[in-house]
Amino acid sequence: MGAGNPEHITVQAVNALNRASVFFVPSKGAEKSDLAALRRRIIERFVEGTDYRVVGFDNPVRDSSNESYRSGVADWHDAVEGVYEQLIVGELGEEECGAFLAWGDPSLYDSILRILEKIRCKGRLDLDYEVVPGISSVQALAAAHKIPLNRIGESIMLTTGRKLAEGFPDNADSVVVMLDGQMAFKTVDEDVEIYWGAYVGTEDEILVSGRLGDVLEEIERVRQEARARKGWIMDTYLLQKPERR
Ligand SMILES: C[S@@+](CC[C@H](N)C(=O)[O-])C[C@H]1O[C@@H](n2cnc3c(N)ncnc32)[C@H](O)[C@@H]1O
Incomplete structure (x- = not known):
């Protein structure tokens, strides 16, 4: 989704947005509400028609009191994985396509690709996904x-x-x-x-x-x-x- 300017959205991203019927938007806290508003602005501006749903969710927060940074991150990722899996199972029909709007470019200091791959590898869902590069x-x-x-x-x-x-x-x-x-x-x-x-x-x-x-x-x-x-x-x-x- 780019790093804050709606005009960072690429043509490839616009086309991908228009294939989705459900948008998963994290929403919590002052930062999250500004960023959620930007995600909604992007969806409203670039998705044609209104035949889609926006589903808000609370992203788990990393426990910064954990003395081990790595084990804190691992626990946090497990929690995020659970939330994403529930969203996919609970909100998407068999043939439906959902979208997570990753900030900047998803390959850079963002765990979404690791988490989606873990969910796919577990094999409980028949999940396929596509990654669209962004302006970081x-x-x-x-x-x-x-x-x-x-x-x-x-x-x-x-x-x-x-x-x-x-x-x-x-x-x-x-x-x-x-x-x-x-x-x-x-x-x-x-x-x-x-x-x-x-x-x-x-x-x-x-x-x-x-x-x-x-x-x-x-x-x-x-x-x-x-x-x-x-x-x-x-x-x-x-x-x-x-x-x-
Ligand atoms: C979790 S990382 C995600 C980075 C993102 N995937 C990217 O491609 O930019 C968040 C960090 O990216 C940087 N960042 C993201 N957006 C920014 C912006 N609009 N201006 C300055 N720094 C930004 C900050 O260092 C922030 O702490």
Whole structure:
């Protein structure tokens, strides 16, 4: 579904939306209600006619008190799998097609593909599914800042705030960081360049870029203000080591 701008929807996605008769839309909390509203806007704008149903559901939340991150995620995925399976069994007729509108691109820090495959492999349902690629927040960030992600001939690493907090990777000079609730960029050498964006692609988009040491406080301030104003935040950023000459 793209990363927040309804115009991220591709022609392939529009065609897929028009094959579905049921749309599964997660709905809970301030963040979820904004994101659910966007999903509904996309459905209303791109699906022809009104011969479909929108089914809301509560996505289970990961137990962040679990000391093991991996076992917390495994339990959470089991719970999500149960919810998805129930939705498919309970809401779809034998020949009907349902749609989950995955945020950004479904291959990137999203478990929906793992979960659907687990349900299919269990074999209890005669389930088939199709994956439609989308515009991820990473592409949206690069476009908003009008920058290429990679240095000429160099690699890009995609990682999370949790991993960045363990140290700047030593095998990449361009690092894209997602899922960073802790502002892990504060732990990084202040001479790197940062290209930061929140709510990228939406009407609330905020962009800040520059030498990390020069813009760190500004990012921290606008991030806190935006989060307090909207009740949730989604931000992503690219860090680049100074260019070698
Ligand atoms: C669970 S991941 C899903 C990523 C998604 N599959 C994608 O392709 O962008 C959520 C993270 O993506 C990033 N993100 C998603 N949408 C964003 C947006 N519109 N602006 C900035 N960051 C975004 C944030 O880092 C957020 O914590």
